[in-house]
Amino acid sequence: MATVQIRDVLKSYGTLQVIHGISLDIADGQFVALVGPSGCGKSTLLRMIAGLEEISGGDVEIGEVIVNDLPPKDRDIAMVFQNYALYPHMTVAQNMGFSLRMQGISKAEIRAKVERAAEILGLQQLLDRHPRHLSGGQRQRVAMGRAIVRAPQVFLFDEPLSNLDAKLRVQMRSEIKELHQRLQTTTVYVTHDQIEAMTLADRIVVLNAGRIEQVGSPLELYDTPETLFVAGFIGSPSMNLIKGKVVLGDSPTIVTTDGVSLPLPLVSGLEAGSEITYGFRPEHLSIDPSGMKATVVVIEPTGSETQVNARFGTTPITAIFRDRVDFRPGDSVPLLPDNKRAHVFDTLTGQRLHA
Amino acid sequence: MVTTARPRTKKPNYHWMLHAGLIAGAVLMLYPLLWMIGSSFKPEGQIFSDLNPIPQSLDFSNYIKGWTLGTGVSFTTFYLNSFMICAGAIVGNLFSCSLAAYAFARINFKFKPVLFALMLGTLMLPFHVIVVPQYIIFNTLGWTNSFLPLIVPKFFAVDAFFIFLMVQFIRGIPVELEQAAMVDGCNRGQTFLLIILPLLTPALVTTTIFTFIWTYNDFFGQLLYLNNERKYTVALGLRQFLDASGQSSWGAMFAMTTLSLLPVFVIFLFFQKRLVDGIATTGLKG
Ligand SMILES: Nc1ncnc2c1ncn2[C@@H]1O[C@H](COP(=O)(O)OP(=O)(O)OP(=O)(O)O)[C@@H](O)[C@H]1O
Ligand SMILES: [Mg+2]
Numbered sequence A: 001m002a003t004v005q006i007r008d009v010l011k012s013y014g015t016l017q018v019i020h021g022i023s024l025d026i027a028d029g030q031f032v033a034l035v036g037p038s039g040c041g042k043s044t045l046l047r048m049i050a051g052l053e054e055i056s057g058g059d060v061e062i063g064e065v066i067v068n069d070l071p072p073k074d075r076d077i078a079m080v081f082q083n084y085a086l087y088p089h090m091t092v093a094q095n096m097g098f099s100l101r102m103q104g105i106s107k108a109e110i111r112a113k114v115e116r117a118a119e120i121l122g123l124q125q126l127l128d129r130h131p132r133h134l135s136g137g138q139r140q141r142v143a144m145g146r147a148i149v150r151a152p153q154v155f156l157f158d159e160p161l162s163n164l165d166a167k168l169r170v171q172m173r174s175e176i177k178e179l180h181q182r183l184q185t186t187t188v189y190v191t192h193d194q195i196e197a198m199t200l201a202d203r204i205v206v207l208n209a210g211r212i213e214q215v216g217s218p219l220e221l222y223d224t225p226e227t228l229f230v231a232g233f234i235g236s237p238s239m240n241l242i243k244g245k246v247v248l249g250d251s252p253t254i255v256t257t258d259g260v261s262l263p264l265p266l267v268s269g270l271e272a273g274s275e276i277t278y279g280f281r282p283e284h285l286s287i288d289p290s291g292m293k294a295t296v297v298v299i300e301p302t303g304s305e306t307q308v309n310a311r312f313g314t315t316p317i318t319a320i321f322r323d324r325v326d327f328r329p330g331d332s333v334p335l336l337p338d339n340k341r342a343h344v345f346d347t348l349t350g351q352r353l354h355a
Numbered sequence B: 001m002v003t004t005a006r007p008r009t010k011k012p013n014y015h016w017m018l019h020a021g022l023i024a025g026a027v028l029m030l031y032p033l034l035w036m037i038g039s040s041f042k043p044e045g046q047i048f049s050d051l052n053p054i055p056q057s058l059d060f061s062n063y064i065k066g067w068t069l070g071t072g073v074s075f076t077t078f079y080l081n082s083f084m085i086c087a088g089a090i091v092g093n094l095f096s097c098s099l100a101a102y103a104f105a106r107i108n109f110k111f112k113p114v115l116f117a118l119m120l121g122t123l124m125l126p127f128h129v130i131v132v133p134q135y136i137i138f139n140t141l142g143w144t145n146s147f148l149p150l151i152v153p154k155f156f157a158v159d160a161f162f163i164f165l166m167v168q169f170i171r172g173i174p175v176e177l178e179q180a181a182m183v184d185g186c187n188r189g190q191t192f193l194l195i196i197l198p199l200l201t202p203a204l205v206t207t208t209i210f211t212f213i214w215t216y217n218d219f220f221g222q223l224l225y226l227n228n229e230r231k232y233t234v235a236l237g238l239r240q241f242l243d244a245s246g247q248s249s250w251g252a253m254f255a256m257t258t259l260s261l262l263p264v265f266v267i268f269l270f271f272q273k274r275l276v277d278g279i280a281t282t283g284l285k286g
Helices: A042-050 A092-102 A107-121 A136-148 A166-183 A194-200 A218-223 A228-233 B002-010 B015-039 B061-068 B075-106 B112-124 B127-140 B148-156 B160-171 B175-183 B188-199 B201-216 B219-225 B234-243 B250-276
Strands: A004-013 A016-026 A031-035 A057-062 A077-080 A154-158 A186-191 A203-208 A211-216 A240-248 A252-255 A261-263 A275-280 A285-301 A306-312 A315-321 A332-337 A343-346
Touching: A004 A042, A016 A042, A016 A057, A016 A203, A016 A211, A031 A042, A031 A194, A042 A057, A042 A077, A042 A154, A042 A186, A077 A136, A077 B175, A092 A107, A092 A136, A107 A136, A107 A166, A136 A166, A166 A194, A186 A194, A194 A218, A203 A218, A203 A228, A211 A218, A211 A228, A228 A240, A228 A275, A228 A343, A240 A315, A285 A315, A306 A332, B015 B250, B061 B075, B061 B250, B075 B112, B075 B148, B075 B160, B075 B188, B075 B201, B075 B234, B112 B160, B127 B148, B127 B219, B148 B219, B160 B201, B175 B188, B188 B201, B201 B250, B219 B234, B234 B250
Parallel strands: A031 A186, A031 A203, A077 A154, A154 A186
Antiparallel strands: A004 A016, A004 A057, A203 A211, A240 A252, A240 A275, A252 A261, A275 A343, A285 A306, A285 A332, A306 A315
16 A cells, blocks of 8 residues: 655646646555546546656656656556456466466465455356356456455556446446455546545545546545536536626625626635635535526426426526425525525636635 | 248259259359368378278378478478578567558658659569579578578568558558547657557458468568578478489378478467457547
């Protein structure tokens, strides 16, 4: 196990720069998720840690050693690929033992280690099969087995669950979490699925266009997104974001172009007429006579909660209620965001305005 | 019931006519071959007088006569020579073409597109264009009348067809497999040996078979470079029956020709399946 330090890392393909100076400290044993939209550079960053991609600038350290120029095999890492990359011509046992074989470990010892890993993952029955005779979930497990067999310093995962169906994904997600709790190996996990990141990681790194938007624990990101991008990215259904101008009266208000007006929480840096975005999560809306009239569009009950899609003026908003609701599409309902948990962002810079 | 009965009454079965036609065509095509095989069992006098390919009796004397040829060097030597050249060419092609193909498919180097195009260009180059310069080179090296001109070039990836075949094959192997191997502790060489080569097996088998057949059947190249009877191959050995003594030894020639077909036939028999099926590269994705 080891720490991973990334310092001012850059990556360019020819003249196209895709990573613009990323710095990140990953503590020993930590589970870090890299999330972000497609093409933001998650895989590239991960592959630079793995040594599969040259580092154009900056340093990557694994266990206090600068590894910039070390080939992957000398970095003591294990990687799980999105398509699993199991060797088709080897059995499951050979796949799992391959890295040990490359280290020159004795056959008996490899067998013992492979069997132990197979036991952890429930693969004992499959050891002599070839990958083409396995189901998707089993392949995924073998890929993980290949990673854990050698007890590396760092696990690197690149969207390991994205080829599984929804149910299996949830199951494997908790298996990965359990595995991490058991092995305590430093892990970097790439995903574009923010739920996966939220449920698995100790720390989430939100990337956007080759830059870090925010780093924090899942709940930190959820409760205090530092930028508009993070606010919109983390959370499902995503945060309601309403654009407008500040009107300072008795208390500050946001007024939109289509006439919606909502009271703002007290934050610093509010100036009359400045462009801001007011954000509140769907579950922080309540039905309150002092709220703003919203027109109900769609009601989606799931039993445990009810999701309501409505409109403030022309701005679509989403609300989630734990209680059953008794209104119907077309109704006008007064909705009030909970200002203690609402967020205000500068629309132009995208930065959060703090209290 | 009605629907099955109706076509039967309405439409007579033409299948047998079709088959008869096809069989007639096949016999027509095969007749020379059958005639040759049959003639190899006939006494010399009957060969041209009797057009029936089926011999009246099985007479193996042509085979015995043909094998020893009467000139001191027997077909044992010719077969050994042929197989030696084939083996050398096969090893050379497998080794050099797979390496060249790997480089073209996976490694980025300067002028790769140009070099690749040039390599493919040699496919269009007629053999006859390079015969003379090639002969001069090998003559200068003092390699004529040895197997070297027939084997050594194969170690320098000269068969563009096989390179192209393997390049296409390697391109179909996901890069992630190699990256996984690198993470697992392989360097480039080990990745090639332990991951790429095993997955390339179908292409390697194809290369082996075609190299064998082409080399075994390569009369012209062998005629050009081999002029000592002890170095002769099967193809050259067969020619001996025609001009050796002026005597007609047709029976012996047909016997040896029939035998010379066997290796190719056997290879097809055994590798036909391997030619078709490959290791399914489905360690990926669900
Ligand atoms: N070999 C390459 N040559 C040129 N550009 C590349 C190369 N590999 C990646 N890129 C570019 O780098 C950027 C980041 O790619 P990367 O694969 O890291 O994205 P990602 O965040 O993993 O996306 P996804 O979620 O789709 O996997 C993309 O814009 C991509 O087009
Ligand atoms: Mg990716």
